[in-house]
Amino acid sequence: MIPTERRTEYKRKPREERWSELLNVAAQVIYEKGYRAASLQEISDRLGIMKGSLYYYIRSKEDILFAVLQNIHEIGLANVTSLAGQGGTAIERLRRVIRGHILFIAEHLVDTTIFLHEMKALPADRQKEILGGTTSYPKLFRQLIAEGQEEGSIRGALDTELTATIVLGSLNSTYRWMRAGDVEAAERIAAHFGEILISGLIAEDEAL
Amino acid sequence: MIPTERRTEYKRKPREERWSELLNVAAQVIYEKGYRAASLQEISDRLGIMKGSLYYYIRSKEDILFAVLQNIHEIGLANVTSLAGQGGTAIERLRRVIRGHILFIAEHLVDTTIFLHEMKALPADRQKEILGGTTSYPKLFRQLIAEGQEEGSIRGALDTELTATIVLGSLNSTYRWMRAGDVEAAERIAAHFGEILISGLIAEDEAL
Protein backbone atom coordinates (compact mmCIF):
# COMPACT_ATOMS: atom_id res chain seq x y z
CA MET A 1 0.00 0.00 0.00
CA ILE A 2 1.16 3.51 -0.76
CA PRO A 3 2.04 5.43 2.39
CA THR A 4 -1.03 7.21 3.61
CA GLU A 5 -0.94 10.84 2.69
CA ARG A 6 -1.75 13.57 5.07
CA ARG A 7 -5.16 15.05 4.44
CA THR A 8 -4.77 18.46 2.89
CA GLU A 9 -7.53 19.59 5.14
CA TYR A 10 -8.09 18.17 8.57
CA LYS A 11 -9.83 19.54 11.56
CA ARG A 12 -8.53 19.12 15.02
CA LYS A 13 -11.34 18.12 17.31
CA PRO A 14 -11.81 18.29 21.07
CA ARG A 15 -10.26 15.34 22.81
CA GLU A 16 -13.51 13.91 24.18
CA GLU A 17 -15.25 14.12 20.85
CA ARG A 18 -12.36 12.46 19.01
CA TRP A 19 -12.17 9.71 21.60
CA SER A 20 -15.79 8.69 21.22
CA GLU A 21 -15.51 9.02 17.46
CA LEU A 22 -12.44 6.79 17.64
CA LEU A 23 -14.36 4.17 19.60
CA ASN A 24 -17.25 4.19 17.13
CA VAL A 25 -15.02 3.90 14.10
CA ALA A 26 -12.83 1.26 15.71
CA ALA A 27 -15.86 -0.78 16.76
CA GLN A 28 -17.09 -0.74 13.18
CA VAL A 29 -13.75 -1.93 11.84
CA ILE A 30 -13.44 -4.62 14.51
CA TYR A 31 -16.98 -5.71 13.73
CA GLU A 32 -16.18 -6.06 10.04
CA LYS A 33 -12.76 -7.69 10.26
CA GLY A 34 -12.35 -9.04 13.75
CA TYR A 35 -10.06 -7.50 16.37
CA ARG A 36 -6.88 -9.13 15.20
CA ALA A 37 -7.37 -8.20 11.57
CA ALA A 38 -8.55 -4.69 12.40
CA SER A 39 -5.44 -2.61 11.82
CA LEU A 40 -4.70 0.70 13.44
CA GLN A 41 -3.89 1.86 9.94
CA GLU A 42 -7.45 1.31 8.79
CA ILE A 43 -8.93 2.89 11.89
CA SER A 44 -6.79 5.98 11.55
CA ASP A 45 -7.53 6.15 7.81
CA ARG A 46 -11.25 6.27 8.49
CA LEU A 47 -10.72 8.91 11.13
CA GLY A 48 -8.62 10.95 8.76
CA ILE A 49 -5.55 11.10 11.01
CA MET A 50 -2.12 9.46 10.95
CA LYS A 51 -1.73 6.06 12.51
CA GLY A 52 0.88 7.28 14.99
CA SER A 53 -1.53 9.93 16.14
CA LEU A 54 -3.78 7.29 17.64
CA TYR A 55 -1.24 7.07 20.42
CA TYR A 56 -2.26 10.49 21.55
CA TYR A 57 -5.44 8.75 22.75
CA ILE A 58 -4.32 5.22 23.55
CA ARG A 59 -1.30 3.41 24.90
CA SER A 60 -1.96 0.21 23.00
CA LYS A 61 -4.37 -1.29 20.51
CA GLU A 62 -5.82 -3.31 23.33
CA ASP A 63 -7.00 -0.13 25.05
CA ILE A 64 -9.50 0.34 22.24
CA LEU A 65 -10.96 -3.13 22.51
CA PHE A 66 -11.13 -2.83 26.27
CA ALA A 67 -13.03 0.44 26.15
CA VAL A 68 -15.57 -0.93 23.67
CA LEU A 69 -16.15 -4.11 25.66
CA GLN A 70 -16.28 -2.35 29.00
CA ASN A 71 -18.89 0.09 27.76
CA ILE A 72 -21.24 -2.39 26.08
CA HIS A 73 -21.11 -4.73 29.06
CA GLU A 74 -21.89 -1.93 31.46
CA ILE A 75 -24.88 -0.52 29.64
CA GLY A 76 -26.20 -3.95 28.71
CA LEU A 77 -26.09 -5.19 32.26
CA ALA A 78 -27.72 -1.98 33.48
CA ASN A 79 -30.50 -2.60 30.97
CA VAL A 80 -31.44 -6.11 32.11
CA THR A 81 -30.89 -5.24 35.77
CA SER A 82 -33.35 -2.41 35.49
CA LEU A 83 -35.89 -4.57 33.68
CA ALA A 84 -35.58 -7.37 36.23
CA GLY A 85 -36.14 -4.94 39.08
CA GLN A 86 -39.39 -3.41 37.89
CA GLY A 87 -41.75 -5.64 39.82
CA GLY A 88 -44.15 -8.40 38.97
CA THR A 89 -43.88 -12.15 39.39
CA ALA A 90 -40.65 -13.86 38.47
CA ILE A 91 -42.11 -15.18 35.24
CA GLU A 92 -43.37 -11.74 34.32
CA ARG A 93 -39.98 -10.21 35.00
CA LEU A 94 -38.27 -12.95 33.01
CA ARG A 95 -40.53 -12.24 30.07
CA ARG A 96 -39.71 -8.56 30.31
CA VAL A 97 -35.98 -9.28 30.46
CA ILE A 98 -36.18 -11.58 27.44
CA ARG A 99 -37.81 -8.90 25.35
CA GLY A 100 -35.61 -6.10 26.62
CA HIS A 101 -32.39 -8.00 26.09
CA ILE A 102 -33.29 -8.85 22.52
CA LEU A 103 -34.18 -5.27 21.75
CA PHE A 104 -30.88 -4.21 23.30
CA ILE A 105 -28.92 -6.59 21.08
CA ALA A 106 -30.70 -5.27 17.99
CA GLU A 107 -29.95 -1.71 18.99
CA HIS A 108 -26.29 -2.39 19.81
CA LEU A 109 -25.53 -5.11 17.31
CA VAL A 110 -22.00 -4.00 16.47
CA ASP A 111 -20.81 -3.73 20.06
CA THR A 112 -22.67 -6.86 21.15
CA THR A 113 -21.09 -8.88 18.37
CA ILE A 114 -17.66 -7.66 19.41
CA PHE A 115 -18.42 -8.54 23.01
CA LEU A 116 -19.47 -12.07 22.10
CA HIS A 117 -16.52 -12.63 19.79
CA GLU A 118 -13.55 -10.77 21.17
CA MET A 119 -13.58 -11.02 24.95
CA LYS A 120 -11.08 -13.83 24.70
CA ALA A 121 -8.70 -11.53 22.85
CA LEU A 122 -8.19 -9.70 26.13
CA PRO A 123 -5.79 -10.92 28.83
CA ALA A 124 -7.58 -12.73 31.66
CA ASP A 125 -7.18 -9.91 34.17
CA ARG A 126 -8.76 -7.34 31.88
CA GLN A 127 -11.61 -9.74 31.17
CA LYS A 128 -12.20 -9.98 34.90
CA GLU A 129 -12.09 -6.23 35.20
CA ILE A 130 -15.06 -6.11 32.87
CA LEU A 131 -17.03 -9.10 34.10
CA GLY A 132 -16.04 -9.14 37.73
CA GLY A 133 -18.60 -6.81 39.26
CA THR A 134 -20.84 -7.93 42.10
CA THR A 135 -23.58 -8.69 39.58
CA SER A 136 -23.49 -10.35 36.18
CA TYR A 137 -25.65 -11.62 33.35
CA PRO A 138 -25.52 -15.29 34.36
CA LYS A 139 -26.29 -14.41 37.96
CA LEU A 140 -29.30 -12.35 37.00
CA PHE A 141 -30.77 -15.08 34.82
CA ARG A 142 -30.08 -17.70 37.48
CA GLN A 143 -31.93 -15.65 40.07
CA LEU A 144 -34.92 -15.11 37.84
CA ILE A 145 -35.18 -18.83 37.06
CA ALA A 146 -34.72 -19.74 40.71
CA GLU A 147 -37.41 -17.32 41.84
CA GLY A 148 -39.74 -18.66 39.17
CA GLN A 149 -39.18 -22.15 40.50
CA GLU A 150 -39.80 -20.99 44.06
CA GLU A 151 -43.04 -19.30 43.17
CA GLY A 152 -44.03 -22.44 41.25
CA SER A 153 -44.34 -20.84 37.84
CA ILE A 154 -41.23 -22.50 36.41
CA ARG A 155 -40.83 -26.26 36.40
CA GLY A 156 -38.86 -27.37 39.43
CA ALA A 157 -37.47 -30.37 37.58
CA LEU A 158 -35.25 -28.16 35.45
CA ASP A 159 -31.69 -27.56 36.59
CA THR A 160 -31.56 -23.88 37.51
CA GLU A 161 -28.02 -23.22 36.43
CA LEU A 162 -28.24 -25.10 33.17
CA THR A 163 -31.59 -23.59 32.29
CA ALA A 164 -30.31 -20.09 32.92
CA THR A 165 -27.30 -20.78 30.69
CA ILE A 166 -29.53 -22.10 27.94
CA VAL A 167 -31.90 -19.13 28.08
CA LEU A 168 -29.16 -16.49 28.14
CA GLY A 169 -27.15 -18.29 25.47
CA SER A 170 -30.16 -18.63 23.22
CA LEU A 171 -31.01 -14.95 23.48
CA ASN A 172 -27.42 -13.98 22.80
CA SER A 173 -27.26 -16.19 19.74
CA THR A 174 -29.58 -13.83 17.91
CA TYR A 175 -26.69 -11.45 17.20
CA ARG A 176 -25.74 -13.84 14.40
CA TRP A 177 -28.71 -13.17 12.23
CA MET A 178 -30.41 -10.05 13.53
CA ARG A 179 -30.37 -6.91 11.44
CA ALA A 180 -29.05 -3.86 13.21
CA GLY A 181 -31.59 -1.32 14.31
CA ASP A 182 -34.60 -3.04 12.79
CA VAL A 183 -36.91 -2.53 15.75
CA GLU A 184 -39.92 -4.17 14.11
CA ALA A 185 -38.00 -7.35 13.36
CA ALA A 186 -36.55 -7.30 16.87
CA GLU A 187 -40.03 -7.11 18.34
CA ARG A 188 -41.12 -10.10 16.29
CA ILE A 189 -38.08 -12.06 17.41
CA ALA A 190 -38.66 -11.08 21.01
CA ALA A 191 -42.29 -12.15 20.79
CA HIS A 192 -41.35 -15.56 19.42
CA PHE A 193 -38.66 -16.04 22.03
CA GLY A 194 -41.13 -15.06 24.71
CA GLU A 195 -43.70 -17.55 23.46
CA ILE A 196 -41.30 -20.43 23.00
CA LEU A 197 -39.16 -20.01 26.08
CA ILE A 198 -41.89 -19.06 28.51
CA SER A 199 -44.15 -21.88 27.37
CA GLY A 200 -41.18 -24.19 27.59
CA LEU A 201 -40.35 -23.19 31.11
CA ILE A 202 -43.73 -22.87 32.80
CA ALA A 203 -45.06 -25.50 35.08
CA GLU A 204 -48.26 -27.32 34.07
CA ASP A 205 -50.38 -25.63 31.47
CA GLU A 206 -50.81 -22.23 32.99
CA ALA A 207 -52.00 -19.92 30.31
CA LEU A 208 -50.23 -16.56 30.17
CA MET B 1 11.65 -15.19 18.24
CA ILE B 2 14.75 -17.15 17.41
CA PRO B 3 14.59 -18.72 13.97
CA THR B 4 13.07 -22.15 14.31
CA GLU B 5 15.77 -24.80 14.25
CA ARG B 6 15.47 -27.90 12.25
CA ARG B 7 14.62 -30.95 14.35
CA THR B 8 17.64 -33.17 14.67
CA GLU B 9 15.32 -36.03 14.19
CA TYR B 10 12.23 -35.89 12.07
CA LYS B 11 10.27 -38.54 10.40
CA ARG B 12 8.83 -38.18 7.00
CA LYS B 13 5.29 -39.44 6.96
CA PRO B 14 2.96 -40.56 4.19
CA ARG B 15 1.23 -37.68 2.52
CA GLU B 16 -2.29 -38.65 3.54
CA GLU B 17 -1.33 -39.11 7.15
CA ARG B 18 0.51 -35.80 7.30
CA TRP B 19 -2.38 -34.02 5.69
CA SER B 20 -4.92 -35.17 8.24
CA GLU B 21 -2.43 -34.51 11.01
CA LEU B 22 -1.94 -31.04 9.59
CA LEU B 23 -5.69 -30.40 9.64
CA ASN B 24 -6.02 -31.57 13.23
CA VAL B 25 -3.12 -29.47 14.46
CA ALA B 26 -4.21 -26.45 12.46
CA ALA B 27 -7.78 -26.72 13.75
CA GLN B 28 -6.47 -26.75 17.30
CA VAL B 29 -4.36 -23.64 16.72
CA ILE B 30 -7.20 -21.85 14.94
CA TYR B 31 -9.52 -22.81 17.78
CA GLU B 32 -7.15 -21.35 20.37
CA LYS B 33 -6.13 -18.15 18.58
CA GLY B 34 -8.62 -17.54 15.83
CA TYR B 35 -7.85 -17.99 12.14
CA ARG B 36 -6.18 -14.67 11.60
CA ALA B 37 -3.90 -14.99 14.60
CA ALA B 38 -3.10 -18.62 13.90
CA SER B 39 0.26 -18.40 12.17
CA LEU B 40 1.67 -20.97 9.79
CA GLN B 41 4.79 -20.75 11.91
CA GLU B 42 2.99 -22.08 14.96
CA ILE B 43 1.23 -24.80 13.00
CA SER B 44 4.46 -26.01 11.44
CA ASP B 45 6.22 -25.82 14.81
CA ARG B 46 3.66 -28.15 16.35
CA LEU B 47 3.97 -30.48 13.40
CA GLY B 48 7.72 -30.47 13.68
CA ILE B 49 8.37 -29.29 10.15
CA MET B 50 9.55 -26.06 8.59
CA LYS B 51 7.00 -23.39 7.79
CA GLY B 52 7.84 -23.37 4.10
CA SER B 53 7.25 -27.10 4.00
CA LEU B 54 3.56 -26.54 4.59
CA TYR B 55 3.39 -25.47 0.98
CA TYR B 56 4.07 -29.03 -0.03
CA TYR B 57 0.50 -29.65 1.16
CA ILE B 58 -1.27 -26.36 0.59
CA ARG B 59 -1.24 -23.49 -1.83
CA SER B 60 -2.36 -20.91 0.69
CA LYS B 61 -3.25 -20.58 4.35
CA GLU B 62 -6.85 -20.32 3.31
CA ASP B 63 -6.75 -23.88 1.97
CA ILE B 64 -6.40 -25.13 5.54
CA LEU B 65 -9.38 -23.22 6.83
CA PHE B 66 -11.44 -24.28 3.86
CA ALA B 67 -10.67 -27.96 4.39
CA VAL B 68 -11.58 -27.80 8.07
CA LEU B 69 -14.84 -25.97 7.43
CA GLN B 70 -15.80 -28.13 4.47
CA ASN B 71 -15.31 -31.31 6.46
CA ILE B 72 -17.17 -30.32 9.63
CA HIS B 73 -20.09 -28.95 7.64
CA GLU B 74 -20.34 -32.11 5.58
CA ILE B 75 -20.32 -34.57 8.46
CA GLY B 76 -22.54 -32.37 10.62
CA LEU B 77 -25.15 -32.01 7.94
CA ALA B 78 -25.03 -35.75 7.25
CA ASN B 79 -25.63 -36.33 10.95
CA VAL B 80 -28.82 -34.28 11.26
CA THR B 81 -30.06 -35.37 7.84
CA SER B 82 -29.78 -38.98 8.89
CA LEU B 83 -31.53 -38.32 12.20
CA ALA B 84 -34.34 -36.41 10.53
CA GLY B 85 -34.93 -39.22 8.11
CA GLN B 86 -35.35 -42.05 10.56
CA GLY B 87 -39.11 -41.97 10.76
CA GLY B 88 -41.66 -40.95 13.35
CA THR B 89 -43.85 -37.90 13.60
CA ALA B 90 -42.35 -34.51 12.86
CA ILE B 91 -42.15 -33.63 16.54
CA GLU B 92 -40.44 -36.92 17.31
CA ARG B 93 -37.93 -36.38 14.55
CA LEU B 94 -37.33 -32.82 15.72
CA ARG B 95 -36.64 -34.08 19.20
CA ARG B 96 -34.19 -36.62 17.81
CA VAL B 97 -32.43 -33.97 15.75
CA ILE B 98 -32.16 -31.64 18.74
CA ARG B 99 -30.46 -34.30 20.82
CA GLY B 100 -28.24 -35.56 18.01
CA HIS B 101 -27.08 -32.11 16.99
CA ILE B 102 -26.10 -31.23 20.54
CA LEU B 103 -24.18 -34.46 20.95
CA PHE B 104 -22.46 -33.75 17.64
CA ILE B 105 -21.38 -30.31 18.78
CA ALA B 106 -19.97 -31.74 21.99
CA GLU B 107 -18.05 -34.37 20.09
CA HIS B 108 -16.70 -31.91 17.49
CA LEU B 109 -16.35 -28.82 19.60
CA VAL B 110 -13.14 -27.54 18.08
CA ASP B 111 -14.29 -27.79 14.49
CA THR B 112 -17.79 -26.57 15.27
CA THR B 113 -16.40 -23.51 17.01
CA ILE B 114 -14.23 -22.75 14.01
CA PHE B 115 -17.21 -23.18 11.72
CA LEU B 116 -19.33 -20.77 13.73
CA HIS B 117 -16.55 -18.20 14.04
CA GLU B 118 -14.49 -18.29 10.90
CA MET B 119 -16.79 -18.84 7.94
CA LYS B 120 -16.72 -15.13 7.30
CA ALA B 121 -12.93 -15.28 6.98
CA LEU B 122 -13.45 -17.08 3.69
CA PRO B 123 -14.21 -15.30 0.41
CA ALA B 124 -17.89 -15.41 -0.49
CA ASP B 125 -17.49 -17.94 -3.28
CA ARG B 126 -15.71 -20.44 -1.08
CA GLN B 127 -18.38 -19.99 1.56
CA LYS B 128 -20.97 -20.85 -1.02
CA GLU B 129 -18.96 -23.86 -2.09
CA ILE B 130 -19.37 -25.18 1.46
CA LEU B 131 -22.93 -24.12 2.16
CA GLY B 132 -24.41 -24.26 -1.29
CA GLY B 133 -25.49 -27.86 -1.57
CA THR B 134 -29.06 -28.78 -2.33
CA THR B 135 -29.75 -29.25 1.37
CA SER B 136 -28.70 -27.18 4.38
CA TYR B 137 -29.13 -26.82 8.11
CA PRO B 138 -31.69 -24.00 7.95
CA LYS B 139 -33.67 -25.85 5.31
CA LEU B 140 -33.79 -29.04 7.36
CA PHE B 141 -35.00 -27.25 10.47
CA ARG B 142 -37.55 -25.28 8.47
CA GLN B 143 -38.97 -28.47 7.03
CA LEU B 144 -39.23 -30.15 10.40
CA ILE B 145 -41.03 -27.17 11.91
CA ALA B 146 -43.31 -26.89 8.90
CA GLU B 147 -44.22 -30.57 9.02
CA GLY B 148 -44.88 -30.29 12.73
CA GLN B 149 -47.25 -27.44 12.03
CA GLU B 150 -48.97 -29.39 9.31
CA GLU B 151 -49.48 -32.41 11.52
CA GLY B 152 -50.77 -30.08 14.22
CA SER B 153 -48.14 -30.87 16.82
CA ILE B 154 -46.39 -27.49 16.55
CA ARG B 155 -48.27 -24.27 17.08
CA GLY B 156 -49.43 -22.86 13.76
CA ALA B 157 -49.23 -19.31 15.08
CA LEU B 158 -45.46 -19.42 15.09
CA ASP B 159 -43.61 -18.10 12.05
CA THR B 160 -41.97 -21.16 10.49
CA GLU B 161 -38.84 -19.47 9.25
CA LEU B 162 -38.21 -17.45 12.37
CA THR B 163 -38.88 -20.37 14.66
CA ALA B 164 -36.48 -22.59 12.74
CA THR B 165 -33.82 -19.90 12.97
CA ILE B 166 -34.35 -19.56 16.69
CA VAL B 167 -34.19 -23.30 17.32
CA LEU B 168 -31.09 -23.88 15.22
CA GLY B 169 -29.37 -20.79 16.58
CA SER B 170 -30.12 -21.77 20.15
CA LEU B 171 -28.71 -25.24 19.69
CA ASN B 172 -25.60 -23.86 18.03
CA SER B 173 -25.05 -21.39 20.84
CA THR B 174 -24.07 -24.23 23.14
CA TYR B 175 -20.59 -24.36 21.62
CA ARG B 176 -19.79 -21.37 23.80
CA TRP B 177 -19.99 -23.15 27.10
CA MET B 178 -19.99 -26.86 26.37
CA ARG B 179 -17.01 -28.94 27.40
CA ALA B 180 -15.49 -31.02 24.62
CA GLY B 181 -16.21 -34.70 24.69
CA ASP B 182 -18.15 -34.70 27.96
CA VAL B 183 -20.93 -36.99 26.78
CA GLU B 184 -22.75 -37.05 30.10
CA ALA B 185 -22.96 -33.27 30.25
CA ALA B 186 -24.02 -33.18 26.61
CA GLU B 187 -26.86 -35.61 27.35
CA ARG B 188 -28.06 -33.39 30.19
CA ILE B 189 -27.93 -30.35 27.98
CA ALA B 190 -29.77 -32.17 25.21
CA ALA B 191 -32.44 -33.32 27.65
CA HIS B 192 -33.02 -29.79 28.89
CA PHE B 193 -33.14 -28.40 25.39
CA GLY B 194 -35.59 -31.10 24.44
CA GLU B 195 -37.83 -30.31 27.38
CA ILE B 196 -37.75 -26.56 26.96
CA LEU B 197 -37.95 -26.29 23.20
CA ILE B 198 -40.44 -29.07 22.59
CA SER B 199 -42.74 -27.86 25.35
CA GLY B 200 -42.35 -24.38 23.98
CA LEU B 201 -43.28 -25.40 20.48
CA ILE B 202 -46.09 -27.91 20.95
CA ALA B 203 -49.68 -27.01 20.39
CA GLU B 204 -52.07 -27.18 23.36
CA ASP B 205 -50.91 -29.17 26.32
CA GLU B 206 -50.10 -32.45 24.72
CA ALA B 207 -48.01 -34.41 27.15
CA LEU B 208 -44.96 -36.08 25.65
Add this chain to the structure above:
DNA sequence: CCTACCGATCGGTAGG
Protein backbone atom coordinates in the same frame (compact mmCIF):
# COMPACT_ATOMS: atom_id res chain seq x y z
C1' DC C 1 10.19 -31.93 2.83
C1' DC C 2 14.52 -28.12 3.89
C1' DT C 3 17.22 -23.67 3.05
C1' DA C 4 17.18 -19.17 2.31
C1' DC C 5 14.91 -15.74 1.12
C1' DC C 6 11.27 -11.56 -0.08
C1' DG C 7 7.83 -7.73 0.16
C1' DA C 8 4.22 -6.22 2.93
C1' DT C 9 2.30 -5.07 7.02
C1' DC C 10 1.93 -4.88 11.83
C1' DG C 11 1.92 -2.27 16.52
C1' DG C 12 4.49 0.97 18.48
C1' DT C 13 7.96 5.07 19.50
C1' DA C 14 10.92 9.52 19.53
C1' DG C 15 10.68 14.02 18.87
C1' DG C 16 8.40 17.74 17.66
Add this chain to the structure above:
DNA sequence: CCTACCGATCGGTAGG
Protein backbone atom coordinates in the same frame (compact mmCIF):
# COMPACT_ATOMS: atom_id res chain seq x y z
C1' DC D 1 -1.85 15.71 16.35
C1' DC D 2 2.31 14.82 12.28
C1' DT D 3 6.93 12.96 10.52
C1' DA D 4 9.85 9.46 10.22
C1' DC D 5 11.11 5.72 11.79
C1' DC D 6 11.99 0.55 14.03
C1' DG D 7 11.95 -4.51 15.03
C1' DA D 8 9.05 -8.30 14.56
C1' DT D 9 6.26 -11.12 12.14
C1' DC D 10 3.41 -12.45 8.47
C1' DG D 11 2.21 -15.46 4.19
C1' DG D 12 4.49 -17.01 0.50
C1' DT D 13 8.29 -18.51 -3.10
C1' DA D 14 12.54 -20.44 -5.71
C1' DG D 15 15.31 -24.06 -5.96
C1' DG D 16 16.71 -28.11 -4.47
